[in-house]
Amino acid sequence: MDRFSTAKGIGTSKLWHILPFLLILVFFAIFVIGTAFIDDITDEEQCKNLETTLRRDIMQCYAVEGTYPPSLDYLEENYGFFYDKDRFYIDYIAIGSNIMPDVTIISKTEDSH
Numbered sequence: 001m002d003r004f005s006t007a008k009g010i011g012t013s014k015l016w017h018i019l020p021f022l023l024i025l026v027f028f029a030i031f032v033i034g035t036a037f038i039d040d041i042t043d044e045e046q047c048k049n050l051e052t053t054l055r056r057d058i059m060q061c062y063a064v065e066g067t068y069p070p071s072l073d074y075l076e077e078n079y080g081f082f083y084d085k086d087r088f089y090i091d092y093i094a095i096g097s098n099i100m101p102d103v104t105i106i107s108k109t110e111d112s113h
Contacts, residue, residue: 043107043109046087047105047107050083050088050090050105051105054081054103054105055103057069057079057081058075058100058101058103060079061074061075061078061079067097067098068097068099068100068101069094069101070094071092071094072090072092088105088106088108089105089106090103090104090105090106091103
């Protein structure tokens with residue numbers, strides 16, 4: 001028995017009490033970082049899907065009417081195209097009725113698109 005010991009180190013019993021809290025903290029940090037990473041991937045996929053849908057509707061308009069849509073509003077009114085205007089900005093430039101419009105999609109939440 002070392003009842004009157006004056007050693008000032010952290011004993012193994014104290015370490016075993018702290019270890020679960022440290023592990024919980026590490027797992028929480030990994031969870032937060034993973035969630036942010038998945039959110040970034042989701043934003044990229046939504047931007048790609050929006051571009052695919054927009055181009056499909058432009059081509060459908062050209063196939064049905066013989067001309068490209070004059071504006072984005074025309075696609076919204078006549079072809080049911082819609083998107084989250086709070087998340088994305090679409091720059092739609094109609095060049096002519098027989099030339100594919102120039103379309104740029106920019107994510108408002110991230111500058112990489």
